[in-house]
Every structure is written in structure tokens, then in C-alpha cells.
Amino acid sequence: MASRKKLHDDDGHVEAVLAQLDTFIVGKPHETKLALAALLAGGHLLVEDLPGVGKTTLARALAATLGLAWNRVQFTSDLLPADVTGISIFDVTRQEFRLHKGPIFTSLLLADEINRAPPKTQSALLEAMEEAQVTIDGKRHTLDKPFFVVATQNPLEQLGVYPLPESQLDRFICCIELGYPHSDAERSLLTGDSRQQMLHSAGSVASADNVLFWQARARQIFTAPPILDYTQALLAATRELAAKGGCAAGLSPRAGLSLLAMSRAWAMIQGRDMVLPEDLQAVFTCVAAHRLAGSLKRGTPIARDILTAVDMV
Amino acid sequence: MSENIDIVTIDLAEKEPSVLRKERLRRDTRRILGITVLLTQLPLMFHLPLWLSIPGMFLVLWKTVPTFDNGRTISPLYMTPLVIVAALGTLWHYGHFFSRDPCVTFLFLLTGFKFSESTRKYDGSLLIVLCAFLLLTQFFYWQSMLAAFFTLPALFFIGLSLFSLQRDTSTVNTRQMVHLTSKLFVQAMPIAVLLFLAIPRLSAPGWGDGSGKAVTGLSSRMSPGSVAELSKSNEVAFRVEFDSYTPLPPERYWRGPVLNGFDGFDWFIQPGITTNTFSTTSAATDASGQLINYTVTMEPTYNPWLLALDTPASMPTIQSADGSRKSIGRMDSQRQLTTADNLRRATRYQMSSRLTDRFRSDTPPGADSLFTGSTNSRTRALAMKMRSETDNDTVLANRILRWFNEENFYYTLNPPTLGAHSIDDFLFSSRSGFCEHYAGSFVFLLRAAGIPARVVTGYQGGEQNGDYMIVRQSDAHAWAEAYIEGQWQRFDPTAAVAPQRVEGGINAALGDERQSLLQKPLEWHWVKSAGLQWDSLNYAWQRMVIGFDDKSQDNLWKKIGLDSPSGWLIAVLLVLAACVWILIILLPTSLRDQTRVSPCEQQWHRLCKKFAANGCARQSGESATDYVERLSLRWPQHRRKLLRILACYHSGLFSRQGQQPQGHQDSTEEMKREISLIGKLS
Numbered sequence: 002m003a004s005r006k007k008l009h010d011d012d013g014h015v016e017a018v019l020a021q022l023d024t025f026i027v028g029k030p031h032e033t034k035l036a037l038a039a040l041l042a043g044g045h046l047l048v049e050d051l052p053g054v055g056k057t058t059l060a061r062a063l064a065a066t067l068g069l070a071w072n073r074v075q076f077t078s079d080l081l082p083a084d085v086t087g088i089s090i091f092d093v094t095r096q097e098f099r100l101h102k103g104p105i106f107t108s109l110l111l112a113d114e115i116n117r118a119p120p121k122t123q124s125a126l127l128e129a130m131e132e133a134q135v136t137i138d139g140k141r142h143t144l145d146k147p148f149f150v151v152a153t154q155n156p157l158e159q160l161g162v163y164p165l166p167e168s169q170l171d172r173f174i175c176c177i178e179l180g181y182p183h184s185d186a187e188r189s190l191l192t193g194d195s196r197q198q199m200l201h202s203a204g205s206v207a208s209a210d211n212v213l214f215w216q217a218r219a220r221q222i223f224t225a226p227p228i229l230d231y232t233q234a235l236l237a238a239t240r241e242l243a244a245k246g247g248c249a250a251g252l253s254p255r256a257g258l259s260l261l262a263m264s265r266a267w268a269m270i271q272g273r274d275m276v277l278p279e280d281l282q283a284v285f286t287c288v289a290a291h292r293l294a295g296s297l298k299r300g301t302p303i304a305r306d307i308l309t310a311v312d313m314v
Numbered sequence: 315m316s317e318n319i320d321i322v323t324i325d326l327a328e329k330e331p332s333v334l335r336k337e338r339l340r341r342d343t344r345r346i347l348g349i350t351v352l353l354t355q356l357p358l359m360f361h362l363p364l365w366l367s368i369p370g371m372f373l374v375l376w377k378t379v380p381t382f383d384n385g386r387t388i389s390p391l392y393m394t395p396l397v398i399v400a401a402l403g404t405l406w407h408y409g410h411f412f413s414r415d416p417c418v419t420f421l422f423l424l425t426g427f428k429f430s431e432s433t434r435k436y437d438g439s440l441l442i443v444l445c446a447f448l449l450l451t452q453f454f455y456w457q458s459m460l461a462a463f464f465t466l467p468a469l470f471f472i473g474l475s476l477f478s479l480q481r482d483t484s485t486v487n488t489r490q491m492v493h494l495t496s497k498l499f500v501q502a503m504p505i506a507v508l509l510f511l512a513i514p515r516l517s518a519p520g521w522g523d524g525s526g527k528a529v530t531g532l533s534s535r536m537s538p539g540s541v542a543e544l545s546k547s548n549e550v551a552f553r554v555e556f557d558s559y560t561p562l563p564p565e566r567y568w569r570g571p572v573l574n575g576f577d578g579f580d581w582f583i584q585p586g587i588t589t590n591t592f593s594t595t596s597a598a599t600d601a602s603g604q605l606i607n608y609t610v611t612m613e614p615t616y617n618p619w620l621l622a623l624d625t626p627a628s629m630p631t632i633q634s635a636d637g638s639r640k641s642i643g644r645m646d647s648q649r650q651l652t653t654a655d656n657l658r659r660a661t662r663y664q665m666s667s668r669l670t671d672r673f674r675s676d677t678p679p680g681a682d683s684l685f686t687g688s689t690n691s692r693t694r695a696l697a698m699k700m701r702s703e704t705d706n707d708t709v710l711a712n713r714i715l716r717w718f719n720e721e722n723f724y725y726t727l728n729p730p731t732l733g734a735h736s737i738d739d740f741l742f743s744s745r746s747g748f749c750e751h752y753a754g755s756f757v758f759l760l761r762a763a764g765i766p767a768r769v770v771t772g773y774q775g776g777e778q779n780g781d782y783m784i785v786r787q788s789d790a791h792a793w794a795e796a797y798i799e800g801q802w803q804r805f806d807p808t809a810a811v812a813p814q815r816v817e818g819g820i821n822a823a824l825g826d827e828r829q830s831l832l833q834k835p836l837e838w839h840w841v842k843s844a845g846l847q848w849d850s851l852n853y854a855w856q857r858m859v860i861g862f863d864d865k866s867q868d869n870l871w872k873k874i875g876l877d878s879p880s881g882w883l884i885a886v887l888l889v890l891a892a893c894v895w896i897l898i899i900l901l902p903t904s905l906r907d908q909t910r911v912s913p914c915e916q917q918w919h920r921l922c923k924k925f926a927a928n929g930c931a932r933q934s935g936e937s938a939t940d941y942v943e944r945l946s947l948r949w950p951q952h953r954r955k956l957l958r959i960l961a962c963y964h965s966g967l968f969s970r971q972g973q974q975p976q977g978h979q980d981s982t983e984e985m986k987r988e989i990s991l992i993g994k995l996s
Contacts, residue, residue: 274969278968312934
């Protein structure tokens, strides 16, 4: 009971975080929640949408609200891996190589328009995202904790994009799209303060320690056997569909793990100490869509169909 | 089943831990033991003297109810005198000590005392053994289905006490304990049935001695009012199955004790006559009347008489183990059937009778059949007057019957008390009476007129229930037989006064008076039909369970193809059967668990089904929350219940507590409750 009470207090805290996020990203409570859940699940977030709908603002709002250090890397077609990870430079005065840390040495890395960079640079992120460490000149450097990558990408139909390989897509725990705001929200955007100013003036509601605590808490959310059954049923359904040619690939076991981790974080945000099928359903689309078809636009309907087809109990 | 329990108990007692604290009885175990003792004592209360049994139970009650129980035992200072008082009280009540009833009474009391001084686990084990034994003793007194029902709760609590004695930690809560005990009980049932069928039994149990037991039924003496007393009882006297023809109501005269003796007031069985036996070969001579074969199952009467329809034409026989028929009684010259022993158990015998109201008697009746004593002079004068009018005995008898019919006689169960000249009083002043009054005075009139006559008691009537007929104590009747022209002829003066008594049974004859005497609900149709159902159940119990003796067992062995197997073979077979049953229980558990839907899910499916039947089915992939939301939109009045069900469903299936049996069960229970609260949907 005691732990449950504590958890409940934390929920209030999480709600404060969400409330502040919602002041920046108006009218998208579900998406902000998913973004926070991805962070609390210890994963990385991919935001796929048109330019100008608030992808960058979301990332910056997360960083500002959670009190995390953040860096931004604008991915371009001529970006080199070293531009992201860092480089050893020979210091003439000291007669030695000195590490010049790249923007990746931070808590929250905003990789803007990740699919504009060539694959080589994209994969420079791989090691960092998977193992929270980078190797520069054969030397391993551990990254800060928490380490969280928010990558944004433009829809694949646009010009000058290098589609992310499946292996890299799989490393993003979930992929969300923000979409155009509805009219009320848009009105308040148009009339209200500039988001940039708001972000500058906003104070943090939580700290890195809070985030680490929440991440630990989320891992402890109880997952009952029926939930595991349901997860496996969903995974099996995607593989069946892939075998029939309905989608590019079935979900990997890592995707299953991501699904469960996201569900736990989602349940925690909802203030529960157990995962419900509802949690799985809430996060399934965003976890599965980009893995199933490589893009949200094609993956989302497939994921929804699978949700309808696979019945819980 | 109690045999199994005994064995387990002994094991338990040997394995007592030596640590002192562990040896002590837990308080809740004490409570359960108390309830066990009370439940065991309860059925015996009806059979033992109340002034002894109530204090014996009171002590247990006092130590069981938490309000009075201070957790301490009664000191030996009080206990010793208490035991002495109990022993003396038993001795005083019965006058002796070493027979069944005083021993049971004393055991009953001692069990109660033992409980009130029990503190250790050892005491608990001992108590359980005592209870198991005490529980058996009630079958000395009655063996009906009700008795078996009475033992069930006590047996269950014996199991519970055993369980409670064994648990040392409080991890097992009471509900789990009850659940497990019931499960064990159900699993033990088939083995109990097997033991019942296979354990060799004694052909005649020696303990069924009902000495001093008052049973309602016919007696060897008939005084005015004795049959009327019987008529108020609804108890079953006997049941009959007819082979082919079922006699009509006016033909249903069940002949019982023949009362030839008269002492001026009472009619009684004359001792001497019963020694003369009557051979059935001469019965062949009375050829008139239809021959009827039937089977009678008599309740224990603790009297030697057997009942037979009308004029018995054969000896009562039972089918013995080897298929041959064995006579169980004899018939005397009055054609009265008796057995060698009193009927201590329900007895089933086959009979054949002739439907006739007269039978020839080779030996003419003696002077006893004419004895009237010196009382009742007015009656005697009346008989003389009638005698002088005719010489023909038959005419005279009919003349008397007509006289009963024409005069203002009244048929009632509550006749006024009669004086010393009872027959004079009855015939000339009170004129209201019951069958024994009519039969008695009719016989007296005949005798006074010089015609040998006697009173016959028995039953008249019977109620058809399915394939058999019930004859109750309320059908008790008395009529007369007169010796005219070398034949004993039946005359029923009651029929002359109240013909409907014979045609339609006693209820028809008494009309409204009956209703005030007997329980009124009996007149309601459904109570009556329920009563008949209950009776046929009892009858089946008697035939199948009580009547399952060595003979039926032999038949059973034959049916399986074993001709009277030896004890060893039976033992081996039993062990084998038990092993097979245990395998059946154990084997599929693992297989079953895979496909089994948890109780919580079952409840959820129940809910879904319920609403689906009302046009609101859960869609594929629709989450429980969404579904409940949809339902509460359509049925807002159930919103709160639905939300509670949802919460229980979630916690039962997905929460950490829900994975524990207890938590899961709690949720299931609450779901069940809430779902039933929803009731019918409109």
C-alpha cells in the first residue's frame, strides 16, 4: 500500500509535467503523453510529420519541462558522423589529443530531420541509442543518464530524404505524428505568445533524477500473464500478416519488448500499478506502425486492423 | 467416510510437535472444534433426555461463543464433580449403566466436557475422534435420510477441524480452508460410495435394539381413544407395491392385531390363541375373492405384527440371498401374522391375499369370543331385544348396523370421556365417537346377542404415490369380525355411521374437524405434493441405502461377474479403484489448467453475454474500458455497477494481487455480486 501511495504522489508530479507540456503543444494531449511515455520507457522517440507542426517544439518542451540538458543537431545531407559524436583534436600547446565532445553528449538530443542525413551519419546514432555510449577513436565514452533521442523526420514523399533503414527504425521505441492542430488549438497558437519565448521563460517541473526515478518505477509496473498472452497474440498476428504480404515485416521480439515497456510507462502515467490491455492498445499503433511498413502513413491503418482483429480474451 | 477420518486423526496425534507453544490450540481452531462438537451433538439431542443433553451442549456453547469465552478452561476442581454428576444423572435416568442409551448419553456429556477443557492440539485430535464416533451413534436411533443429512455439516466441520489443527501459520485463511475442505469432500465422495457398496456387512446388526422406544402404531390393547390418537399422526406406517391389481379404496382393509379379549373396558390380544398356527394349505379352500400379490415395506414398529391386505392367503416371505423364498413369520388361527422378533428395522416382505370379507375357520371359536363381562346392562338389554326379533345371525348383524345408521350417531376424533359403563354411555348418551367406539360396541352387541365376534385393528385406506401406496398412521382403523355360518365375516360399523370414512379416507369423514386437528397446510395442494415427493424419496432411501444388505451386495457382485469374492479380493479391488480415482483427479490437472478460463474471465464473459443478448455485444478488439463506457451510455442506471465490475475485472486479471488465488477469488466474487445486481435488462 505504501508503495502505491508513493506512486500516486508521483502521478501528481507526472501530471504536472504533462500539464506544462500541454501548454506548449496545444490540443495534442495523447501525443504529448506518448512522447513522455517513450521517454519514461527508456526509449527513443521518432516524430514524423510535415515541417512546422511543432515537432521541434515538442522536443524542446520535453527538455525544458523535465529540466534536462539538450542539444540540437540539424541533420543535413552533408552532415558527418563526427559532427554528431565528437572528434579528437590535437592540442598543439599540450602536445596531446583532446576530445572535442559532439552534441550527443547531453541528456536529450534533438535530431532534427534525421532522414535528410546520409545513412552513414544516421547509423552513427545507432550505438548511442542502443547502448548509451559512443566510441571515438577506439575509446568508449559513456553518455549521460538519462539519454533520450527525439528524432524528427519528414514524410518520405518529400524530396531529398534518405529513408531510415529498418534496423534503425526498430531502435525507436515509437513513432508519432502530430498532425495539424484543430481549429481552437490553432487559434490559440496564432493569438498566443510565441512558443520560442514561452520555452525560454518556462521553468522546469522535474529534474533528471525525477526522470530516472520514473523510469525505474515504470519498469516495476506489473505485467500479468494475460497481458503477455495478448502481446504475443499481437506479435503473432503481425507476422502472419507479413507472411501473407500485408505488410513489410512482422514485429521483432525487440518490438515486443518495446511494446511492453511503452505499455508500462503508459500505465504509470495513467496512475496504475498494472498494465491493462487498454494500455497496450493505446500504444500499439505508435509502436508498431513504423516498424510494419516503414512509415506511419502506411503502417497506422495496418496496426489498427490488427488491433481490431486480435481480440483480448 | 468417517472411517477415513478416524485413520487420519490417529496419524495426526502421533505427529504432535514437541514445542510447547506449538502444542497449544489456536483460538480459531478451538472455535471450529466447538462448532464441530455442537453439530455432532445436535442430532442426538432428539434422542437423549433433554435435561441431560441441554447442559451437555450448553458448556460447549459457552466456550464457543466469543462473547462468553475467556479463553481459559474449566478448572479440574469443577470438572471432577461435573463428571460425577453427569454419571449419576445418567444412572438415575436410566436405572442402569451398561446398555446402549446410557452409554451414548454419557459419551455425549463427556465429549462436551472434554471440549471445555481442551487447550492442546492433542486434545483437539482426541475430540475429533470422539466426534466421529458420537456422530455414528445417532444411527442407533434413526436411519432416515434426514439423519444422513444431519451428519453432513458435522462431517464437514470434522474435516475443517482437522485442517485447522494442521495449519500452524496464518497464511491459510478461513475461506481457503473451507474451499479446500469442500474440494477434499467432493473428491472423497466416490470413494465413500465405493466403500458403502463393497464393505461386507453384517446380515443383522445387533445394535438396532429399540428397547423402551415409543413408536406410534397399533398396540396390543385398544381402549376408547387409542386409535383416535393414532389418527392425528401423519407418520408412515408402511408402504405397499402391488404386482398387478390395485384394490379400490373400500377394499383396502389392512388386517393387523386381532383383539379377542375384553375386560369390560379395553379390547386386547388374547394370549392363548396366538399359539395355534394356521397352515396356508387350508387357505386354498377359501377360493372366493381375487388373489392379489404385493410387497409390503413396514416401518420399524418394535412389535411382532405384520400387516396384510384383507384375508391373507400366504405366509409373508422375503427373498434370501440364494434366490429362494424364506418365510419370516407365521399365521395363527385368527389369520393374524406375526414374526418371531419384533420389527426393529424396516422390513420388506411379499404377501398374497384374497380380496374377500369372509373366510372359513375350521376351529369354531371358544367361549372367549362371547365374553361380555357383567357391565353395560342397557346394551345387553338392547341386544336381547334385537335377538328376539330374529333367529338369523346375518339379519341380526345387519339390523345392528342399520340401527347405527338410523340413530343419531356422530363420527368425531374428539369424543367425550366415557364412564365405567363405557358402551352404555356411548350407545345411549354421547353417541359421538371414533371407529374404535363403533367397532367395540358392535362386537359387544353381537356377543351379547350370542354371536361370536372380535375386534380387528389395522389400517383402512392408503394413498397412491407413483408406483406404490403409502399407508399412514392416520389411516388406523378398527372394525369387527363375526363368526356366522362357519365363516368369519367382516363388519365395519364405522362405515354404517360415516360411509365416507371407508370411501374417501379419514379426511373426508371428518371434514372441518380434521383441519383443526392436523396441520392445516396439508390441505394445500403444493404442500401435499411436496410431501408425497419427500415420501417417495424416503422410500427410495429405505430401499436403496438402508435396505442395501448382504443380499443386495451379493447380487451386485454377481452382476459384475464375481461370485461372492473373498475379503482379500474386495480389499485389493477397493485399493485399485481408489488408485484409479486418485489418478483421475491428479492427471488432468495440468492439462486442464492450460485451457481453463480463469473465474474472473468467466464472469466477464457472463457480463458480455448478458449485454450481447440485449443487442450490445462487445466488438472484436474493443477494450473492456471502451465497452463498459459504451454500455453505460445506453444503460446509465447501471453505470456505477459496471464501473465496479470493470475495476474488479482489471484487478482480478491484471494486478499483482489478482495473481494470488485469494485476490482473484475476491474479485470474482464481487463481479458475480455486481453482475447479479444488474438484474434483468430492459
